[in-house]
Every structure is written in C-alpha cells, then in structure tokens.
Amino acid sequence: MRSVAVAATDGMLHFELALACEVFGPPPDALAIPWYEVAVCGTRPVRVGRFLLEPDGGLDRLARAATVVVPALADVDEDPPADLVEAVRAAHDAGARVVSLCTGAFVLAAAGLLDGLRATTHWAHTGQLAARYPRVEVDPDVLYVDNGSVLTSAGKAAAMDLCLHLVRRDHGPAVANVVARRLVVPPHRAGGQAQFVTTPVPARDDHPLADLLPWAMRRLDRPLTVEDLARRANMSSRHLARHFRSVTGTTPLQWLLAQRIRRAQELLENTDDSVDTIAAAAGMGTATTLRRHFHRAVGVPPDAYRRTFRA
Known part of the structure; x- marks a missing residue:
C-alpha cells in the first residue's frame, strides 16, 4: 500500500492536489515506519491553478500504484479528459484503490467506477453529478464515502478528512493522529457527518423580522x-x-x-x-x-x- 499516484491534468485545483501530496508525502518525524511513496503523474507539464507543474511520470504509472488519488477539477461542465478517465479505469482494473477529492468524483464516475455505489462530491455539484451519472447513488450530506477500493470526498476540508481516514486505515489511529497534529487539523471526522448544517439567514438587514x-x-x-x-x-x-x-x-x-x-x-x-x-x-x-x-x-x-x- 506504499505507492501513491496523484493524477494531474490541466484545470485541476491546486489545493486538493497539494493536500494529497502533503498528507502522503512527508513521513511523520516521530514515527520510524515504512511510509508512502508519492508520485504526481501526468502526460505533460500541467496547469494547476496559476502554477505550471512538471509531473514525476506519465498517467500509465497510475496502473502500477497501490493508491490513486484524483484531485478536484475546476471545470465540471465539460467531460473529464479521456486519457485521465482511461488511466483511472485501468488503475482500478489493475487492483488500485482509487480516491477522488471533491470534484475528482466526476472522473471516477466517467470511468464507471461509481456505478451502483454511494458517492459524494462538493455539495455545490452533487446535483450535477447525479444528473450526469444517474447510476451513481449521490449523497450530498456526507463528508466522504468509503466503498473499500473506491472512495470519494466532499470539498476542501473534507478532502483532508478522507486522506487522514486512509492513513488511519493503513497505519492505525495513532499514526493518523501524529499526521493530523503536524498539519494542525482535527484527527478524525466521521464520514457520515454533514457537509454543513443549513442555517437560513436573511439576505438584508432591513426586513420585517430584523428585530x-x-x-x-x-x-x-x-x-x-x-x-x-x-x-x-x-x-x-x-x-x-x-x-x-x-x-x-x-x-x-x-x-x-x-x-x-x-x-x-x-x-x-x-x-x-x-x-x-x-x-x-x-x-x-x-x-x-x-x-x-x-x-x-x-x-x-x-x-x-x-x-x-x-x-
């Protein structure tokens, strides 16, 4: 389970990509244990946010990894890149554990990996995911979903929760706590916790209920x-x-x-x-x-x- 391949393609969001590299990259100083080996994989230098990233290897490397992480896509109105979808499908067929962060779920859905499974993504895009891929059971009210070899998360902080959940699965809660402490984040939030609690607030202050x-x-x-x-x-x-x-x-x-x-x-x-x-x-x-x-x-x-x- 040590090799982690982080998929990279033009238009990915740098926060989720950097988050995966940060959690699985640097080994915890306080623990002398075998740690993950992370590689960022893409077909060419890719534009991530405002930055140009030089990958460590091609997308074919995904099929040789134990865990494949697909960060968030900035544009979910367009179909995900076909070469990325095919590489993720091939990695899953080869036995890799495939993980999506935020809107990376659209790549997993396009590859058919979420058919018949419960999955989530950022709450703002759950309706779009469900409409485009009706065979996916989209749950808009959770932080992340663990289906064993296929895992999906909601956005931003929930992506961190899922990455720490994987560390907990692989190394146990004590190691996950050390990683969380280094990152100064809560060590565990249950995946079933709601993405947010709706608390309606007025759009203006000058309304009949202001007092x-x-x-x-x-x-x-x-x-x-x-x-x-x-x-x-x-x-x-x-x-x-x-x-x-x-x-x-x-x-x-x-x-x-x-x-x-x-x-x-x-x-x-x-x-x-x-x-x-x-x-x-x-x-x-x-x-x-x-x-x-x-x-x-x-x-x-x-x-x-x-x-x-x-x-």
Missing part, C-alpha cells in the same frame, strides 16, 4: 412557539409565516430548530458541559431530544461531534 430574529436568538434556551414569535412581531401567525418564508426561505419552526442545532454545536465545541446541560441551553429540553435532532441534522451524535474537537 424579531435577534430577540429569538437570545431566548433559545426557552420554549418558543410560533404564537410567541407572532405576538412579539405584532402580527398573525399566518402573516409571520409568510415573512419567514420570504426572509429566511424556511418556516419559523425550521429556523428555530436550525438555530438550536447551531447553538448545541457551539457548546459542544467550546465547553465541557454535559449533553443534558447543552440540551437545556439550546432549548431542546432533554438529551434524548437533542440527540435525535442533532443526529438527523449533522449526521453524527453529539458525543461523536464533540470528540472531533477534543481529540
């Missing part, structure tokens, strides 16, 4: 109903619902729930309070209620979410 929303935010620890909000805003519940839909794009209760989840996240990240205490502070009432809503919204339980920030 109501801050008032409600200061009272998230208290029971609040639609009638309470309508009374405070001096309007009927139906009138309030219309304004909420216009200003935030959602209903009063959905907006309140999103704010309570976000408050719980802040407390889990920054305090040692118990889940029961946080449930009360976020207006969820009980730990059971918090766990149910939190898991549904974020994708992981509160305790697992907290461990990410305690590790």
Whole structure:
C-alpha cells in the first residue's frame, strides 16, 4: 500500500492536489515506519491553478500504484479528459484503490467506477453529478464515502478528512493522529457527518423580522412557539409565516430548530458541559431530544461531534 499516484491534468485545483501530496508525502518525524511513496503523474507539464507543474511520470504509472488519488477539477461542465478517465479505469482494473477529492468524483464516475455505489462530491455539484451519472447513488450530506477500493470526498476540508481516514486505515489511529497534529487539523471526522448544517439567514438587514430574529436568538434556551414569535412581531401567525418564508426561505419552526442545532454545536465545541446541560441551553429540553435532532441534522451524535474537537 506504499505507492501513491496523484493524477494531474490541466484545470485541476491546486489545493486538493497539494493536500494529497502533503498528507502522503512527508513521513511523520516521530514515527520510524515504512511510509508512502508519492508520485504526481501526468502526460505533460500541467496547469494547476496559476502554477505550471512538471509531473514525476506519465498517467500509465497510475496502473502500477497501490493508491490513486484524483484531485478536484475546476471545470465540471465539460467531460473529464479521456486519457485521465482511461488511466483511472485501468488503475482500478489493475487492483488500485482509487480516491477522488471533491470534484475528482466526476472522473471516477466517467470511468464507471461509481456505478451502483454511494458517492459524494462538493455539495455545490452533487446535483450535477447525479444528473450526469444517474447510476451513481449521490449523497450530498456526507463528508466522504468509503466503498473499500473506491472512495470519494466532499470539498476542501473534507478532502483532508478522507486522506487522514486512509492513513488511519493503513497505519492505525495513532499514526493518523501524529499526521493530523503536524498539519494542525482535527484527527478524525466521521464520514457520515454533514457537509454543513443549513442555517437560513436573511439576505438584508432591513426586513420585517430584523428585530424579531435577534430577540429569538437570545431566548433559545426557552420554549418558543410560533404564537410567541407572532405576538412579539405584532402580527398573525399566518402573516409571520409568510415573512419567514420570504426572509429566511424556511418556516419559523425550521429556523428555530436550525438555530438550536447551531447553538448545541457551539457548546459542544467550546465547553465541557454535559449533553443534558447543552440540551437545556439550546432549548431542546432533554438529551434524548437533542440527540435525535442533532443526529438527523449533522449526521453524527453529539458525543461523536464533540470528540472531533477534543481529540
């Protein structure tokens, strides 16, 4: 599992390419263990972001690697380069573990490697991936998906999460923690965690709910109903619902729930309070209620979410 080939072609994003080279490239100083051998592979000098990169070898080298990493493509409106798609397919047929970072999933999908499998990419492009490749089960709400020999991630930070997940798979959690500590990032975020929690915010400050929303935010620890909000805003519940839909794009209760989840996240990240205490502070009432809503919204339980920030 030591050889890692990072595919490179014109139009790739330099962040994800550099990230893969950084995680799998320099061996951890504190550990005397066999480490990865990384090669950047392409057919010619390639334009990566604003930089011109000279590859270490051709795309045929992908088929001789144990792990192939396909970084993000900047333009997903066009089909991926045919030579890259063919090289990735050949590498998978030869037994390589194939990994896409962010929109690199479009290359794996074009190669047919995601047919019948669950996969993800950056949330802004999940709809496009699903529409273009209907045989792929696209999940827009996760950080990464591990199908064993084929793995996909969402964008940017989630790509880092997947790379560290691979280190954890290959070398164990202690080694992954050392790598994460060197990179100053959390050592583990579960792949099923949501890419983000939607918290609708107004597009402007001069709207009919400008006074109501801050008032409600200061009272998230208290029971609040639609009638309470309508009374405070001096309007009927139906009138309030219309304004909420216009200003935030959602209903009063959905907006309140999103704010309570976000408050719980802040407390889990920054305090040692118990889940029961946080449930009360976020207006969820009980730990059971918090766990149910939190898991549904974020994708992981509160305790697992907290461990990410305690590790």
